[in-house]
Amino acid sequence: MKPFDFQRADRLEHAAQLCADEGTRAIAGGTNLIDLMKLQVETPQTLVDIHRLPLGRIDDTDDGGLRIGALATNTATAVHERVRREYPLLARAILAGASQQLRNKATTGGNLCQRTRCYYFTNIDQPCNKREPGSGCGALKGVARLHAVLGTSDECIATYPGDMAVAMAALGAVVEIADAKGHTRNVPVRDFHCLPGDTPWRDNVLEDGEIITAVILPPPVAGRQLYRKVRERSSYAFAMVSVAAIVALEDGRFTRADLAFGGLAHKPWQDPRLSALLLGKEPSAKLFDEAADVLLDGAQSYGENAYKIPLARRTLTAVLAEATGMEL
Amino acid sequence: MSAHLKQDEPDTRNVLDGMEQGIIGQPLARPDGLAKVTGTAPYAAEYPVADCLEGVLVTAPFTRGEITAIDKASVLSMPGVVAVIDDERLTARAAQGTAGEAPEQPAREVGYFGQPIALVVAQSFEQARDAAKHLTFDYRADDLDDVPLDPETAGAEPQDGATRQGDLAQAMSAAAHSVDVTYTTEGHNSAAMEPHAAIAQWDGTKLTVHASLQMLNYNIAELADALGLQEEQVRLISRYVGGGFGSKLGISEETVAASIAAMELERPVRVVLSRQQVFQTIMRRSETKQRLRLSADKDGHLTGFGHEARVSQLPGETFAEPVLQSSEFLYAGENRLLQLEVARIHRMTAGSVRAPGEAVGMPALESAMDMLAQQVGIDPVELRLRNIPERHPSEGLPYSSRKLAECLEQGAKAFGWDSGARQPRQHRDGEWWIGTGMASAARVHNVAEARARVTLKPDGTALVETDMTDIGTGTYSIVGQVAGEMLGLPMDQVLVELGDTEFPRGPGSGGSWGASSIGSAVFVACEELRAKLASKAGVSTDELKLKDGGVVGGATLVELLDGEELSFEGHYEPGDIADDYTASGYGAFFAQVRVNRFTGETRVDRMLGAFGFGRVLNAKTARSQCLGGIVWSIGTALTESLLFDPVDGHVVNCDLAEYHVPVHRDVPDLEVIMVEERDPAASPIQAKGIGELGMCGGAAAIGNAIYNACGARVLSFPMTPDKVIAAMPD
Numbered sequence A: 001m002k003p004f005d006f007q008r009a010d011r012l013e014h015a016a017q018l019c020a021d022e023g024t025r026a027i028a029g030g031t032n033l034i035d036l037m038k039l040q041v042e043t044p045q046t047l048v049d050i051h052r053l054p055l056g057r058i059d060d061t062d063d064g065g066l067r068i069g070a071l072a073t074n075t076a077t078a079v080h081e082r083v084r085r086e087y088p089l090l091a092r093a094i095l096a097g098a099s100q101q102l103r104n105k106a107t108t109g110g111n112l113c114q115r116t117r118c119y120y121f122t123n124i125d126q127p128c129n130k131r132e133p134g135s136g137c138g139a140l141k142g143v144a145r146l147h148a149v150l151g152t153s154d155e156c157i158a159t160y161p162g163d164m165a166v167a168m169a170a171l172g173a174v175v176e177i178a179d180a181k182g183h184t185r186n187v188p189v190r191d192f193h194c195l196p197g198d199t200p201w202r203d204n205v206l207e208d209g210e211i212i213t214a215v216i217l218p219p220p221v222a223g224r225q226l227y228r229k230v231r232e233r234s235s236y237a238f239a240m241v242s243v244a245a246i247v248a249l250e251d252g253r254f255t256r257a258d259l260a261f262g263g264l265a266h267k268p269w270q271d272p273r274l275s276a277l278l279l280g281k282e283p284s285a286k287l288f289d290e291a292a293d294v295l296l297d298g299a300q301s302y303g304e305n306a307y308k309i310p311l312a313r314r315t316l317t318a319v320l321a322e323a324t325g326m327e328l
Numbered sequence B: 001m002s003a004h005l006k007q008d009e010p011d012t013r014n015v016l017d018g019m020e021q022g023i024i025g026q027p028l029a030r031p032d033g034l035a036k037v038t039g040t041a042p043y044a045a046e047y048p049v050a051d052c053l054e055g056v057l058v059t060a061p062f063t064r065g066e067i068t069a070i071d072k073a074s075v076l077s078m079p080g081v082v083a084v085i086d087d088e089r090l091t092a093r094a095a096q097g098t099a100g101e102a103p104e105q106p107a108r109e110v111g112y113f114g115q116p117i118a119l120v121v122a123q124s125f126e127q128a129r130d131a132a133k134h135l136t137f138d139y140r141a142d143d144l145d146d147v148p149l150d151p152e153t154a155g156a157e158p159q160d161g162a163t164r165q166g167d168l169a170q171a172m173s174a175a176a177h178s179v180d181v182t183y184t185t186e187g188h189n190s191a192a193m194e195p196h197a198a199i200a201q202w203d204g205t206k207l208t209v210h211a212s213l214q215m216l217n218y219n220i221a222e223l224a225d226a227l228g229l230q231e232e233q234v235r236l237i238s239r240y241v242g243g244g245f246g247s248k249l250g251i252s253e254e255t256v257a258a259s260i261a262a263m264e265l266e267r268p269v270r271v272v273l274s275r276q277q278v279f280q281t282i283m284r285r286s287e288t289k290q291r292l293r294l295s296a297d298k299d300g301h302l303t304g305f306g307h308e309a310r311v312s313q314l315p316g317e318t319f320a321e322p323v324l325q326s327s328e329f330l331y332a333g334e335n336r337l338l339q340l341e342v343a344r345i346h347r348m349t350a351g352s353v354r355a356p357g358e359a360v361g362m363p364a365l366e367s368a369m370d371m372l373a374q375q376v377g378i379d380p381v382e383l384r385l386r387n388i389p390e391r392h393p394s395e396g397l398p399y400s401s402r403k404l405a406e407c408l409e410q411g412a413k414a415f416g417w418d419s420g421a422r423q424p425r426q427h428r429d430g431e432w433w434i435g436t437g438m439a440s441a442a443r444v445h446n447v448a449e450a451r452a453r454v455t456l457k458p459d460g461t462a463l464v465e466t467d468m469t470d471i472g473t474g475t476y477s478i479v480g481q482v483a484g485e486m487l488g489l490p491m492d493q494v495l496v497e498l499g500d501t502e503f504p505r506g507p508g509s510g511g512s513w514g515a516s517s518i519g520s521a522v523f524v525a526c527e528e529l530r531a532k533l534a535s536k537a538g539v540s541t542d543e544l545k546l547k548d549g550g551v552v553g554g555a556t557l558v559e560l561l562d563g564e565e566l567s568f569e570g571h572y573e574p575g576d577i578a579d580d581y582t583a584s585g586y587g588a589f590f591a592q593v594r595v596n597r598f599t600g601e602t603r604v605d606r607m608l609g610a611f612g613f614g615r616v617l618n619a620k621t622a623r624s625q626c627l628g629g630i631v632w633s634i635g636t637a638l639t640e641s642l643l644f645d646p647v648d649g650h651v652v653n654c655d656l657a658e659y660h661v662p663v664h665r666d667v668p669d670l671e672v673i674m675v676e677e678r679d680p681a682a683s684p685i686q687a688k689g690i691g692e693l694g695m696c697g698g699a700a701a702i703g704n705a706i707y708n709a710c711g712a713r714v715l716s717f718p719m720t721p722d723k724v725i726a727a728m729p730d
C-alpha cells in the first residue's frame, strides 16, 4: 500500500474540489477501494472521506419515487420499508450480494463504482489495459471464467460485477451527480457504466471532481419483480449470470418486460429489442427462446466463459417462466 | 524417567475401558475454547514482542529462471525501510510434510510464478509492504514455450510401486458388467483462516520463533538445516494454530526469512504472508486425472479393479498425491492394476492438503462404483457390501478392525436410504430436481513416534508436556482426557502444555495421526505412573482404581505422593504391526441434493456420514472433525478449484472471495454417526485417525446424488453449474 494523504470533506463542493485532482479518490465504505489499495491496484495520493456529507438519507420524491442517498448503506437500502414493498427487486439484488458485514459498510455510490473482479486487473504482476493502459489484456489468453460475453472489445473483456446496479437499471433509476461548482446532472443507471471499447480504463461516466449524490428511483410500477443470481455457492459470490426482471401481463400478454442482466458485460446489460419483442405477446417457451436469441445474438465467448451463453439463455427462460407463472 | 512402548502386537487389553474416571470419549468442551472465542489465545503473529521489525516477502513476477541482481538501494531510502534480505538460505518452497530437512534453496532460482525471492524489512508493516512492491531486480526468465505448465501435455513419469495382478483387460472384456471412466479433479488450497506467519528472535546464540506450524518435531530440523544451525540453537513455539490442513506441515518461506532477518539485524522480525501469497506460494493439492476400470460378474462381484491416476508436481519434489492409497485395499477384484504417474510442471509445489490421496481418489472411485451399481442394477449400498474383501486383495494381509459394513448399514438406516430401483429424475420440487447418492469412505490409518512427559505434582494435579500441536482439532482436549482417565483426575486437574520444542517431541499434527500417536505416548507414561502409584498404594496395577484424585475408597493422590513429584516421559513407537495388518478408518456418506433444472446450480439438502475409526477420545471434537470433513466434501464436490493461468501458470483466484470454500448457506444440517469400535492393532489406545476421513469419498455421494436428481453424470469435480448444464440431458 502506497502512503497517502487523508482528508475529510464537510461540504459537497469541498469534496468535489478535492476529488478534481487526478490521484484523489473519495472513500465511502472502503470495502472495494481499500482492498485494491492493499494490492497496489489503486494508488491514490489522497483519500477524501465523504462520510460527513449529508448523503445518507433515503427520501420519498415528490412524484412518488425514492431518492437513495449516495452514502446510504446497502443494508439500510435493502431493509427500507418502501424498497421492500415497492421495489423488492432492488432489495433482493442487494441481499444477493456480498455478505451482511460488507453490506453494512458498502454504500450506494461505492457499489455503483465498484471495480471489476477480473483476476488480472487485481494482480499487478499481470498485464491489464484497465489498470495500466497499453499493457495488454491478461484475461484474453488467460482464465476468463468471470468475463463478459456481450459488448466486449479487443482491449478488455471484464464485467461490471455488482448486483444492485442491475436491479436499478431494470427499474429505470437515475444517478444524480454533482461537481465542484455545485452543478448536478442526472444520468440513467443504464448509461452510467461504459463499455470497454478502446478506453477500458474508464468504468463509468464520472469525470474527475464529480461525486455521486444519490440514485433516484422512479415511482413504482405494477408487475412482478424478480432478481435471479446464478452462482456455484449460494452466498458470498459474484454472479455467473444474473437477471433482473419487472414483468406484467394483461389478458395473458406482456404489458411490461423490463429486463437487465449482470455478469454478461462491462455494465448492467439492457437490450431494448427484448421488450420490443415481448410486449403484446403471449408467454411461451418459443417466445422465451426467441428472446434469448435476441439477447445473445452478438455474444462472443473467450474460452472459460463459454458457459455464460447457454447459462444466460437458461436463466432468462427460468425468470420469464417464473414471472409469468408458466410451467415449462 | 522414561517409559517406552514399541507396538508390535495388537493391544487387546482395552486398558482405558477399565478405568474409573469416565471422561474418555466424553463430549467435553475444549479447555482452550474460551481463550479462542474471546480472542485471548495468541496466534503466531500476535505475540507481543517489543521492538519488532516487519518483513514482507517479494515474489517473482515470472515462472522459471533466475534472479541475477537485486538493487537494494531501490528501496533502502524509502521511509522506514531497514534492510533487504536476499540471503542464499532463503527458501524457495515450503518443506513437504515430515521432510525434516531444508526445502529447496536458494530462493533466487525461480521455479514457479509468485515464488518468494527476497524479504524487505521495515519499521512498519505498511512501509515494508510498499517497499516490497518497489524493489527492483534483474532476472533471466526462461521462454515460456520451454516451460511445461499443463499437466495434460507435460511429460509424465510412472511412480514406482504399481500394483499389477492378473489381467485387467481380459477381466474387463469377459465381464458381465464393466465401467471404464475417467474423472478429473482440480487443485485445492488448504485455505486455513490464519495465514502463515512467524516472529523470530535471536539472542546471539539461540533463535526463538513463534510460528504457525503443524509438526514442530520435524520443523525444528527443517529450520535448523535451512539456517545452518544446530537444533539445540532453535526453539519453535506454536501453541495455537489457526488451521493447518497440511499447509503448515513443513516450514514455509516466511519462517526462514524472518529467522535470517532476525539473526542479521539482531532484532525481532515478524513476517506474515498476505492471503494472496498463501495461495501463490503454499502447497496446493495437485489436480488429478483418474481412469477407473471396474469389471464385475452378473451379481456385481468385482472381478477386475483398475485405478490409474496422473498428478502433477514441480521438478525436484518427491511427493506425489497418493490418489490410489485406499483403492489398494477397499474393494475386491482379483485382476488389479493401480498405477500413479507424475507430470512435472511449473506451478507452485504440490503437497499435502487435508486427506492427501483419498480426498480426490475416493470421490473418483466412488463415482465409478455408482456407475457400476447402475449397470448391474443393484442398490449401490449393496454393491459395496458385496465387495468387502476378506483380506487385502493384493497383499493378503488381514484387516485390523473394519466397520465398513456397519457404517453402510447404520448410515443407510439413519438416512432413510431407499434401497429400491434407482432412476434419475424421479422427484421434482418446482424448478429443482431432487436426488440422493451415497459413497463409502476410507482413509489409511497412520501412527508416528511420539513423546510426552506426564508429571504428577505433589498437589495431586497432572501436567502433560509435549511439542505436539493443536491445529484446531482438539488435541488439548484429548491429551487431557487420556491422562485424566488413566490417573483418575477430572479435566480441570490436568494441565496440558503443547506446541513448544522445549518439551518432549510429539508426532505433530498431520495424516490424521496426531490423536492416536500422542494419546499413546501419554498412555505409556501414565501406565508407568500407575505402576508407581500402585506400589505406593500396595496393590497390583490391575487392581488400582483411581478416580477424582485418589484411590477409590482409599488414599488421595496427595497422600500417596506425600510431597513427591512423579514424572515419566512416555515414548511410543509404531513398531512393525503395520506389516501384519491393513489398518484404515472406514465410513459411508449419504446425501440428498437439489439441482436446478435451468441453471444447474446444486445445493445440498442434507448429508449424513457414518464412520468407524476406533476409539473415540472425545465425542465432541471427533464429531467436529467429521463435520469439517463433510464441509470439505461439499467444497470438493461443488465449489473448490484453483484456477491456473495457461500462459505463465500463476494461480489466478488467490483470495477467499474467488477461491470458493462452502459458506454457511451451502452447509445444511449434517448428521454424524460414530460407530462404536476398538482397534487393538491401530494403537494401544485402540484409536485410529479421524481428522481426514470425513472428506474421503463424500464428494462422490453428492455427485452421485446429482446424477440421481437430474441425470447429469458429470465427470469432473467440482460440479459447478456450467458443467452440470453441459451434462444435463434435455
Ligand SMILES: Cc1cc2nc3c(=O)[nH]c(=O)nc-3n(C[C@H](O)[C@H](O)[C@H](O)COP(=O)(O)OP(=O)(O)OC[C@H]3O[C@@H](n4cnc5c(N)ncnc54)[C@H](O)[C@@H]3O)c2cc1C
Pocket: A025, A026, A027, A028, A029, A030, A031, A032, A033, A034, A035, A050, A070, A071, A096, A097, A098, A099, A102, A105, A106, A107, A108, A109, A110, A111, A112, A113, A114, A161, A162, A163, A164, A206, A210, A211, A212, A213, A236, A237, A238, A239, B657
Ligand atoms: C468479498 C466480497 C464480495 C462481494 N460480493 C459482492 C456481490 O456479490 N455483489 C455485489 O454487488 N457486490 C459485491 N461486493 C462488492 C461490494 O458491494 C462493494 O465493495 C461495495 O458496494 C463498495 O461500496 P463502498 O461504499 O465500500 O465503496 P468504496 O470502496 O468506498 O469505494 C469504491 C469506489 O467508489 C468510489 N466512490 C464511493 N462513493 C462515491 C461517491 N459518492 N461518488 C463518487 N465515487 C464514489 C470510490 O472512490 C471508489 O473508487 C463484494 C465485495 C467483497 C469484498
Ligand code: SF4
Pocket: A116, A118, A119, A120, A121, A127, A128, A129, A130, A131, A136, A137, A138, A139, A140, A155, A156, A157, A158, A200
Ligand atoms: S479483461 Fe479488462 S480488466 Fe481484465 S485483464 Fe483484460 S483489460 Fe484488464
